[in-house]
Amino acid sequence: MSAESSATQESAVSSSAAQPKLSLYGGTGTGRRVTVRDLAKAKREGEKWAMLTAYDALTAGVFDEAGIPVLLVGDSAGNNHLGYENTVPVTVDQLVMLSAAVVRGTKRAMVIGDLPFGSYQSSPAQALETAARFMKEAGVGAVKLEGGRRVLPQVEALVQAGVPVMAHIGLTPQSVNVLGGYRIAGRGDEEAEKLISDAKALQHAGAFAIVLELVPAELAARVSAEIDVPTVGIGAGAGTDAQVLVWTDMAGLTPGGVPKFVKQYADMRTLLGDAARAFASDVVNGAYPDESHSYH
Numbered sequence: 001m002s003a004e005s006s007a008t009q010e011s012a013v014s015s016s017a018a019q020p021k022l023s024l025y026g027g028t029g030t031g032r033r034v035t036v037r038d039l040a041k042a043k044r045e046g047e048k049w050a051m052l053t054a055y056d057a058l059t060a061g062v063f064d065e066a067g068i069p070v071l072l073v074g075d076s077a078g079n080n081h082l083g084y085e086n087t088v089p090v091t092v093d094q095l096v097m098l099s100a101a102v103v104r105g106t107k108r109a110m111v112i113g114d115l116p117f118g119s120y121q122s123s124p125a126q127a128l129e130t131a132a133r134f135m136k137e138a139g140v141g142a143v144k145l146e147g148g149r150r151v152l153p154q155v156e157a158l159v160q161a162g163v164p165v166m167a168h169i170g171l172t173p174q175s176v177n178v179l180g181g182y183r184i185a186g187r188g189d190e191e192a193e194k195l196i197s198d199a200k201a202l203q204h205a206g207a208f209a210i211v212l213e214l215v216p217a218e219l220a221a222r223v224s225a226e227i228d229v230p231t232v233g234i235g236a237g238a239g240t241d242a243q244v245l246v247w248t249d250m251a252g253l254t255p256g257g258v259p260k261f262v263k264q265y266a267d268m269r270t271l272l273g274d275a276a277r278a279f280a281s282d283v284v285n286g287a288y289p290d291e292s293h294s295y296h
């Protein structure tokens, strides 16, 4: 399949399930994807929205049918899909492939590609080259990158070239080796002021939304009130315009403990483990397959 045709908005996923009433969709059945204008309108009208990560076509299709308006192909695929320790080793090739799958598996969500570590920091030209791959080869509707002031030239160049950019400040996991861990950002007056001025500068540079990760709730609420573009919180309290969670955390599939900001809405680790154990047990006992699963 050519890059062109794999990037179409068509999908094998069909939906007959009832959709949640989200004006973000411009009414269901409009046959179009959520756009940056829809998200701007949601902020004006005080409508909150949810974003989830997605790393494959089937899971993305489930979220699309559930009415999640924005799906992020996060570099959190590093630890949640590809088996790495963190997001640092993730490559553009890997995320472009996963992004293409998420676009193919969805019809209405805006799909955002997370620019991996090392794929945009060097220069605006590098950022544009990477973003163009996500748009042409995967068909994403926008990209996301980490950083405040230090990436303003990249944000400006991308927006001027026609690439919608979601910014990401607060805890920026691609800098985990500099930070020495995943710590709360924006504590203290000086850090708080820096976060606010970064948010304003990113908005001025043309970012259509800003992720606020692991920042005190009061500060995130203040940022959200002081800027016109939507904020998307993760571990940033209830005062942001939208919320994002890593889907494996939300669904109870992530092994070990999850951060305190996560709410688990399912227990998929137990569900899948039980299914696998039941299958294995049936095979060992001769209970599967039986006549109904056999051909003659």
Ligand SMILES: Nc1nc(=O)c2c([nH]1)NC[C@@H]1CN(c3ccc(C(=O)N[C@@H](CCC(=O)O)C(=O)O)cc3)CN21
Pocket: 076, 079, 080, 087, 173, 182, 183, 184, 214, 246, 248, 249, 254, 258, 259, 260, 261
């Ligand atoms: N599965 C998963 N969920 C995520 O939310 C996530 C990833 N992976 N990978 C990329 C980043 C890393 N993130 C993280 C990772 C750990 C904490 C954490 O341990 N937080 C502590 C509080 C830290 C503090 O007190 O300073 C916690 O217990 O909540 C937070 C965000 C968020 N992102």
Ligand SMILES: CC(C)C(=O)C(=O)O
Pocket: 053, 072, 073, 074, 075, 076, 077, 114, 168, 211, 213, 234, 244, 245, 246
């Ligand atoms: C947690 C979100 C914001 C992210 O950047 C990711 O999933 O990679």
Ligand SMILES: [Mg+2]
Pocket: 074, 075, 076, 087, 114
């Ligand atoms: Mg990320």
